[in-house]
Amino acid sequence: MAFLQFSDKSVPYGVFVKDVAAEVVHLLKKDESDPEYISQRKAYEIFGRRNVERWRRQGKVKPCKRPGRLEYRTSELRLLQRTEQDYLDPTK
Known part of the structure; x- marks a missing residue:
């Protein structure tokens, strides 16, 4: 039986894979009602104006220009929301 070693404990590989799969299913169900695109105003409401502006300035997200x-x-935006970020490192 294969184990994954973390700094605080060992976890059997099968348990780890099932936990990851469960988290993926949870996130997919949570996001399934999201529209493919949202307006800048809605993005500011959901994710915070400063977050969206910072992600755009850092090149992590690019808006789609419509008339x-x-x-x-x-x-x-959801991916960036779920990613731990280092706000003190200007290169990130």
Whole structure:
């Protein structure tokens, strides 16, 4: 039986894979009702204006320009929302 060694404990590989799969299913169900694109205003409401502006400035997200509006891909914003970020490192 294969084990994964973490700094605080060992976990059987099968248990780890099942936990990861359960988390993926949970996130997919949570995000299934999200539209593919959202307006800049809605992005600011959901994710915070400063977060969206910082991600855009850092090149982590690029808006899609439509006539008279900017839209963002919701899945990209969700990924950034779930990613731990180092706010003190200007290169990230």
